[in-house]
Amino acid sequence: MSGDRPTTNYDPAALKEKYREERDKRLRADRDAQFQDATGVFEHFADDPFIKEPLQRAPVSEQVDVLVVGGGFGGLISASKLVKAGVTDFRIVEQGGDFGGTWYWNRYPGIRCDIESYVYMPMLEEVGTIPSERYAKGAEIFGHCQAIGRHFDLYDRALFQTRVTRMDWSEEEARWIVGTDRGDRIEARHVMIGQGPLMKIKLPGIPGIQDFEGRIFHSSRWDYDYTGGDTEGGQTRLADKRVAVIGTGATSIQIVPKLAEHAERVYIFQRTPSTIAARNNGPTDVAWFKSQPKGWQKARMENFLTIISGLPHKEDVVGDGWTDFWTRFAKRMAEQAASGADRPPPEIMQEVDFEKMEELRAQVRELVKDPKTAEAAMPWYNYLCKRPLFSDNYLQSLNEENITLVDTEGRGVTGISAHAVHVGDDRYEVDCIILATGFDVGARAHEAGGYEVTGRNGVTLSAYWSDGVKSLHGTQVHGFPNFHIVGGTAQGTLAFNYTHVLEIQGEHAVDQIACDLAEGIDVSEVSEEEQAEWYALLKAKKVDKQKFYEECTPGFLNNEGNFRDKPTFVGSAYGGGPVEYTGIIAEWRQARKARR
Numbered sequence: 009m010s011g012d013r014p015t016t017n018y019d020p021a022a023l024k025e026k027y028r029e030e031r032d033k034r035l036r037a038d039r040d041a042q043f044q045d046a047t048g049v050f051e052h053f054a055d056d057p058f059i060k061e062p063l064q065r066a067p068v069s070e071q072v073d074v075l076v077v078g079g080g081f082g083g084l085i086s087a088s089k090l091v092k093a094g095v096t097d098f099r100i101v102e103q104g105g106d107f108g109g110t111w112y113w114n115r116y117p118g119i120r121c122d123i124e125s126y127v128y129m130p131m132l133e134e135v136g137t138i139p140s141e142r143y144a145k146g147a148e149i150f151g152h153c154q155a156i157g158r159h160f161d162l163y164d165r166a167l168f169q170t171r172v173t174r175m176d177w178s179e180e181e182a183r184w185i186v187g188t189d190r191g192d193r194i195e196a197r198h199v200m201i202g203q204g205p206l207m208k209i210k211l212p213g214i215p216g217i218q219d220f221e222g223r224i225f226h227s228s229r230w231d232y233d234y235t236g237g238d239t240e241g242g243q244t245r246l247a248d249k250r251v252a253v254i255g256t257g258a259t260s261i262q263i264v265p266k267l268a269e270h271a272e273r274v275y276i277f278q279r280t281p282s283t284i285a286a287r288n289n290g291p292t293d294v295a296w297f298k299s300q301p302k303g304w305q306k307a308r309m310e311n312f313l314t315i316i317s318g319l320p321h322k323e324d325v326v327g328d329g330w331t332d333f334w335t336r337f338a339k340r341m342a343e344q345a346a347s348g349a350d351r352p353p354p355e356i357m358q359e360v361d362f363e364k365m366e367e368l369r370a371q372v373r374e375l376v377k378d379p380k381t382a383e384a385a386m387p388w389y390n391y392l393c394k395r396p397l398f399s400d401n402y403l404q405s406l407n408e409e410n411i412t413l414v415d416t417e418g419r420g421v422t423g424i425s426a427h428a429v430h431v432g433d434d435r436y437e438v439d440c441i442i443l444a445t446g447f448d449v450g451a452r453a454h455e456a457g458g459y460e461v462t463g464r465n466g467v468t469l470s471a472y473w474s475d476g477v478k479s480l481h482g483t484q485v486h487g488f489p490n491f492h493i494v495g496g497t498a499q500g501t502l503a504f505n506y507t508h509v510l511e512i513q514g515e516h517a518v519d520q521i522a523c524d525l526a527e528g529i530d531v532s533e534v535s536e537e538e539q540a541e542w543y544a545l546l547k548a549k550k551v552d553k554q555k556f557y558e559e560c561t562p563g564f565l566n567n568e569g570n571f572r573d574k575p576t577f578v579g580s581a582y583g584g585g586p587v588e589y590t591g592i593i594a595e596w597r598q599a600r601k602a603r604r
């Protein structure tokens with residue numbers, strides 16, 4: 009495949025029509041109601057399989073300067089910045105048994121980061137971690153989270169296996185009174201909410217799912233007692249088992265090649281094929297890594313963010329599958345400008361998109377030997393309709409004799425019974441079902457955490473946001489003093505490299521908190537006027553994505569095909585992009601300091 013050579017032998021009108029047909033097959037009346045939370049009778053799906061001995065401890069009653077909710081990258085970045093700012097009186101509450109968040113929970117075989125580790129894994133320079141590969145294994149990223157915890161002395165400040173259950177603002181004390189499921193009472197001057205978007209697991213609401221008598225679990229709660237092995241593979245206990253994997257997203261394509269090594273049979277139930285480009289992973293050149301100048305990681309992250317935000321850039325430092333799409337677009341725009349052609353950017357973008365997708369489909373044809381399977385694995389939609397995926401072994405694994413790709417032609421699995429998965433009249437007998445069906449990515453932070461936040465005058469965040477998010481910068485809320493969201497996408501910002509957003513918003517929060525504590529200011533709150541101004545700017549900078557997402561195949565980016573009535577976090581993030589957003593919030597902090 010050439011990244012530069014235009015592919016011209018396609019018919020744009022025919023492709024558009026094919027995309028529309030494929031989308032229409034997938035549109036469902038129940039839209040996002042098709043999914044089931046892990047609550048009530050499904051609660052056990054969220055149980056922690058990694059804790060061998062449940063923690064026993066007495067409830068904690070204390071006052072702290074800051075409470076950090078979450079011990080994943082959001083919480084770790086927040087806490088490390090607090091330490092660096094000289095704030096030492098803080099507590100971290102984390103539901104899992106260790107730091108890690110997403111990387112604590114997701115330990116399925118084959119797990120890797122799909123963003124380059126040199127830009128994704130935060131604080132490499134400070135902590136001294138050298139990722140062994142360009143796209144690091146999950147266990148290594150989990151290890152890096154633990155290393156951050158040790159480096160910044162965070163373990164003693166953490167309450168693990170503990171879930172926040174409520175958060176109430178006390179006017180008298182000018183503190184947040186935070187309760188947990190272990191009976192703790194933590195009175196915190198400031199709170200930082202660092203729960204990420206992959207916190208709340210999504211189960212498919214498939215009829216009969218409760219009737220299954222074999223082993224069934226979500227990919228983020230992997231049962232190694234049942235499968236054997238570890239994240240590297242070795243699932244030998246599946247040698248006499250027929251395994252169903254439901255879903256073909258980022259998780260599934262990493263799991264399947266590992267299952268192929270040992271399971272008697274693997275049925276992959278596909279509703280929509282993903283776009284899968286070559287990963288081209290490889291070992292880190294340690295000499296190169298060690299020769300990097302101070303501050304190189306920040307510069308690399310910023311270069312990556314600039315490119316995938318579609319902004320002008322001098323060089324593509326990362327130069328991988330992610331940046332490829334945007335560098336092609338930038339190059340084509342420059343060519344057009346040089347030739348004097350006056351074509352609108354969306355038209356050029358669509359052209360680059362068709363070419364990219366044609367190449368990806370050609371690659372499926374090349375790698376998947378059985379023509380029927382290859383046809384089924386081809387994605388028919390615009391490139392950014394779904395999160396782009398990369399793999400060096402998924403498509404290849406479809407050639408294995410023990411793998412069957414079950415193409416449900418957009419319908420999905422229609423039923424589950426005691427010993428089988430059903431697609432229409434077809435029945436597949438299985439021993440185990442792995443639900444690689446993802447997460448409620450758009451859930452608001454406190455909802456994902458399953459608790460309510462009550463601000464001034466008894467107003468809850470759920471009530472205040474009942475008609476949609478109201479905030480300043482997606483991170484602070486009027487009526488909720490000393491309250492900071494780290495990872496706020498709705499009315500905030502978005503980036504494929506999510507840890508970069510956490511860096512930006514973590515810095516924003518800690519800078520304010522550290523100033524307030526140093527200056528003895530007990531209460532800080534953003535005003536309604538500031539929120540109104542931010543909303544006006546959001547409107548002015550809004551990029552109209554409606555047409556694009558309406559034409560897309562359903563998924564979490566377009567609210568399962570319901571973008572018009574209920575735009576997702578994608579539709580409400582700041583339209584000027586994360587680079588501009590970073591500048592705006594930095595300026596706001598400067599002005600805040602100047603006012604004092």
Ligand code: NDP
Nearest residue numbers: 120121122212255256257258259279280395420421445446
């Ligand atoms: P996704 O939401 O991306 O995929 C869920 C899959 O389940 C889709 O293929 C979906 O099909 C399918 N599905 C849902 N319901 C049914 C049904 N009833 N029948 C059949 N199929 C069904 O979840 P993932 O866990 O794969 O990924 C979630 C996110 O996690 C990613 O977007 C990414 O942000 C992150 N991730 C990141 C990784 C990394 O390396 N950084 C690795 C893994 C995940 P359909 O497409 O038709 O909806």
